[in-house]
Amino acid sequence: MTVVAFPFVSPADVRATLLARAEIALLDVREEDPFAQSHPLWAANLPFSKLELDAWGRLPRRDVKVVVFDDGEGLAAPAATRLRALGYTDVSLLDGGLAGWRDAGGELFRDVNVPSKSFGELVEEKRHTPSLSAEEVQGLLDRKADVVVLDARRFEEYQTMGIPGGVSVPGAELVLRVRDLAPDPATQVIVNCAGRTRSIIGTQSLVNAGIPNPVAALRNGTIGWTLAGQQLAHGQARRFSDVPAGDPSAARAAADEVARRAGVKIATPAQVDAWVAEPGRTTYRFDVRTPEEYARGHRPGFRGAPGGQLVQETDVHAPVRGARIVLTDDDGVRARMSASWLAQMGWDVAVLDGATTGPLESGPDAAPRPPEPQVRVVIPATLADWLASGDTAVIDVTASANHVARHIPGAWWSPRSALAQALKTIPPASRYVLTCGSSLLARFAAQDLAALTDRPVWVLDGGNAAWFAAGLPQESGDARLASPRIDRYRRPYEGTDNATEAMQAYLDWEFGLVAQLGRDGTHFFEVI
The missing domain is CATH 3.40.250.10 (Rhodanese-like domain)
Structure with missing residues (x-):
């Protein structure tokens, strides 16, 4: 991949854009774990490894202001180049990267979903x-x-x-x-x-x-x-849906009043269509019902984002700070309550009533993606023969947790962003075969690997799922990690085997978030 030159944007200019409440997508393109160790408040994690899979869904307007950074890993410029190839026209690099932000006196935050967590502490x-x-x-x-x-x-x-x-x-x-x-x-x-x-x-x-x-x-x-x-x-396994639903009229009246107090707008379909067509403005559209309800039927153009998780993970769903957000449901409660919180978090937010009126689409939420690149593919049976001959290296770019749980015998694991380093660990081979859960990410990673080696690069057709479905051997464990497991940050509150020290440290960190908000000064949170 040829890396082109990009303009630089200073930390001061990024801060000025945030304070002006203008649109900006400040993107940290490192893997999730290093991102979680230190980043600006409004930085959104969009790892280089998954740019093609996530960019179009998370950055719907191609001329939005995008500022990319890393912490010296060499990912920012290639990511900016990839974003340009995906159609984004206003892409810059943060001058000095994360270190430049730190040196300019910018506040740095730990963990993930920090805007929502710090807002919760303020509430x-x-x-x-x-x-x-x-x-x-x-x-x-x-x-x-x-x-x-x-x-x-x-x-x-x-x-x-x-x-x-x-x-x-x-x-x-x-x-x-x-x-x-x-x-x-x-x-x-x-x-x-x-x-x-x-x-x-x-x-x-x-x-x-x-x-x-x-x-x-x-x-x-x-x-x-x-x-x-x-x-x-x-x-x-007890769910709210196990209890028969009664009359929701009291909930509707209450949600309407809360939304009114928070300044939530009520939009018509025509208004939403006009907003989506408005040049120079990003409008996110989310259906906040359950995934099951969404799959049964939803308005075209609305992504599925259950309301509680949308409020918790706003930086994931809407990384363009300053954008407009439109929510919908079919009960008059869930969208209004979710919107009331987003409004208090400084978002321009509106509700469109009636998610199940008008023409509908069905199926689970799916992000728009560019066409898959053309690659050489190998079927599982042929790969099994190659592996038996001992002249092939398999590199698995799936999530590290999936790889550790089960993988093709002998496969090495690496995040896509670390393939260059991985090749220094993986013994040389006559050919390389990339795989992942479905082969989708592997297809995009193939072009990166091909630029790093003169050996032929193949992709396993159907990925690990096809290998397992064919009944071929599998193994588990972390014996062949060609990179540290940096693709996901281990939350101190998830799972069942966390150290008490880590859990207490996490609580202590949350208790300090309000003070960090005050030092940062770019949040515009207003609690009703």
């Missing part, structure tokens, strides 16, 4: 969101008190570990369904997540919506529960 500080300690909640459960525990995370997270007896109610569903789950106004409602943010936002949503029940966040979530020496449950 608690401003609104004194009610909470109960792990010991207090355990006492209620032990006494068999009139209490219901609602887990505001994704169902998969809830299944991995949760409060015993809890019910999965992802954040956007809380106001819509709490009256069904706790019909007696005397029932104590507890909202939990793994750490703090989703339980704070979920609890405050119920408070803002004026539900009659006493409500409290589980202070510090499952981390707090574990640090208190209490046992979590695993494999629970």
Whole structure:
């Protein structure tokens, strides 16, 4: 790949753009783990490894202002070149990269989804969101008190570990369904997540919506529960949808009032169409219902983004700070409640009623992507023969967790961004075969690998899925990692084997976020 020259933008100019509330996509193109160690508040992680898979979906306007940086890894210029090839016309490099931001006095943040997490801490500080300690909640459960525990995370997270007896109610569903789950106004409602943010936002949503029940966040979530020496449950499967839905009119009225107070606009289809066509302005469109509802039928042009996760991961779904966001649902509650939080986070946000009116599309959410490059492919059976001959090296560019769980025997793992370094570790071979889960990412990585070697480069047709489906041998483990596992940051609040020191350090970090917001000064958060 020929790397072209790009203009540089100073940290001061980036900051001025943020303060002017103009559109900008500040992109950290490193892998997720180094990104999570240090980055500016409004930096969005768009790894070089996955640019072709994610850019068009996350940056829908091709002439948006894009500023790319790394921390000296040599990824920024190639990523900018790749973005130019994908049709982006206003691409610059951050002068000095991450070090330049630091040297200019810019505030640096750790972890992921930092805008939402820091906003959650500000909400608690401003609104004194009610909470109960792990010991207090355990006492209620032990006494068999009139209490219901609602887990505001994704169902998969809830299944991995949760409060015993809890019910999965992802954040956007809380106001819509709490009256069904706790019909007696005397029932104590507890909202939990793994750490703090989703339980704070979920609890405050119920408070803002004026539900009659006493409500409290589980202070510090499952981390707090574990640090208190209490046992979590695993494999629970109770969902909010297991309880029959009642009359949502009270929830609709409450959500409408909360949205009004937050300054959320109500849009017509014609207004949304005009916004999408408006030059020089990015308009994101999200359907905040559950993935199952979205797949059954949704408005064309709307991406699926369940409301609770959208509020938690706004930087993932909408990396263009200063953009407009339009939300829709079919109940008048979920979009309004989600929009109320986005408005408080400084977004220009509107609601379009009626996700299931007009012409609809079906199927799961799928990002738009460029055409797959033409590559030489090899079928699993032929690859098996090549491997038996001992003259072929397989490089797996899938997620490292997937590779460790199972992979083709003898395959090496490397993120696409580290292929040059990987070749220094992998023994030389007569040919290289790239693979991943489906072969999609491998097809884009093939052009990078071909530029690094004079040996022929092939792609496994159908990827690892095709190999496993053919019943060919497989193995697991991390014996052949050609790169450190930098593709994903291990959250201190996920999984079941985290060190207590890491969990406590994570809480201490969250407690300091409000002070960091003050030092940074670019957030425009306004808590109602």
